Amino acid sequence: MRAGVRAEAAKVLTLSTPEAKVAGTQAVYQRWLDGLLTPESGMLVLPNQPGRPSKPVLISPQEVPRRRLNTPEGRAALIHAIAHIEFNAIDLALDAVARFDGMPESYYADWLRVAAEEALHFSLLQGHLQTLGYDYGDFPAHRGLWDMADRTRHDVLDRMALVPRLLEARGLDATPGIQARLTQVGDLAAVSILDVVLRDEIGHVAIGNRWYHWLCEQRGLAPLPTFRDLLDRYQAPRQTGVPNREARRLAGFNDEELAVLLDYWEG
Template sequence: MPDSFETDLFRAAAGCLAAREPAEKMRLTREAATAFAEGRLQPTGNDPVTPIDEPGRPEQPILVAPRNLAQRGLGTDEGRAALVHAVAHIEFNAVNLAWDAVYRFRDMPAGFYADWVSVAADEARHFAMLEERLAELGHRYGDFPAHNGLWEMAKKTADSCLNRMALVPRVLEARGLDVTPGMMARLQSTGDTRTVAILDIILAEEVAHVAAGSRWFEWCCQRAGIDPAETFDTLLRTHCRGVVRGPFNRTARLAAGFSVEEMARLDTLVA
C-alpha cells in the first residue's frame, strides 16, 4: 500500500474510492482491509471530508437510464453474461459505497468502520468471482451498458449517515435479497450451475451486509431519539416511491435486521 495509507483509514478509503481501474480498486481494497484487520489503519485521520462526487470508475461500462437497458433471455451465453455483468456492476458500486461510508461519516463508533471495511472486502471478492465468470462466458466488465442507481442514492444521502444506512443497504441492496433466488432458479433451469454457485455465496453474505445497514440505521435512530420503524417508513415514502417493489424475501430480510413491523409497512407501501 502507498505510505500515506499506512495509518489513516479515511485516507485509505479515499484512495480506494478514487482508483479507476477495477483491478487497482480491488487490490487496494484487499490491502486496506488487511491493514485494518492488523491494526495498521485507524479511523483517526483529520483530512477534511470532501463533497461527494463520482467515484473512480473505468470508461466502460457506458452508464444509461435503467429503462434503456436491454432485456436478454438466459438461454444463451450472451444473455447469461449480461446478467452476470449486471450483478458485477452492482458489486463494483457496492465496493465504492462501503468505502464512501467509511470515508464520509467520521463520528461513528469503531464497530461501524469494522463493519464497512469488511463489507468492502466481501464486495471486492464478489466482483472478482463474477469477473472470472464473465471471462468464462467470453466477456469482461464493461462489455455491456449499466445504470448508476446505487451511486445516485449515495449522492442523495451524503449528508446523513442515518439516511444512507436506511436507503442504500436497506432499500437498494436489500432488493438483491428479493430477486437473487429467482435469478438462481432461472439459471439453474438452463444448467448454469457455475453462476448459481457464485450467486449462492453472494446471497448468503449480502444478508450480513444488509444487517450491517440495519444495525447502524437503528444506532443512528437511537442517537437521534427517533423511532426506527416510523422513520424508515417516512424515508421510504419521501424518497423511494416506485423504487420499493415486492414480493419480498421475508426470511432473508428478517435475518438482515428488518422488524416484523417494518415488513408490514413495506407490504402496505407496495399494495
C-alpha cells in the same frame, strides 16, 4: 503512528479500474486487520462520483436491453449486470467509511469488511464472465446505483436507512429467482457464486440495520416512523415482486418493518 482509515478508503474510492479498486480495497482491509489504520475525525473532501472505468457505458435503467437467458450472450449479460451491482457496492461501502466521521470504531470495521466482501463478489462474477467469453465493460450498465448514495451524503442515518436497508436489500429478494433461472439453463457455477453473494449480503443488510437502529437510539428517534418518513421524503424507488421474508428476517427486519415496506411499495 497509525494512518487514517477514512483517508485510505477515500483514495481507493477514486481508483477507476476494477483491478486497482479490488486490490486497493483488499489492501486497506488487511491493513485495518493488522492494526495499522485508525478512524480519524474531521470532514474529508470526497469526489462527487467514485472512480470508474471507461466501460461499461452507463445508461438509464429503462434503456438496458433485455436478453434471453437461453443464449450465451443473454446469460453473460445477466452475470455482467450482477457484477456491475457488486462493483458499485464496493464504492458504497468505501464511501460509508470515508464520508462519515465520529462513528464507533466497529462501524468502520463493519463497512471495511463489507467492501472487501463486495470486492470478492465482483472478482468471482468477473471471473465467471470471462469463462463465458466476455469481460466487465462489454455490456452497457445502468447508472442509477450511485444516486441514493449521493442524495444521502449529508447524513449517515439516512444513508443506513436507504442504501443497505432499502436498495441493497433488493438483492435478498431477487437472488433466489435469478438462481432458479440460471439453474434452468444449466449455469450451476453462477448459482454457486450467488450462494456466496446471498449469504454475505444478508450480513451486509444486517450491518445496515444494526447501525440504523443504533443511530435512531442515539438521536431519540423511533425507527419505524422515521424509516417511513425517509421513504416519503426521498421518494425512494418502489419495488415489485415478493420480498424474501426469510432472508430479510435473518438480516434483522421484523414483521412491522416488512409491513411498512410492503405498504410503501403498494402505495
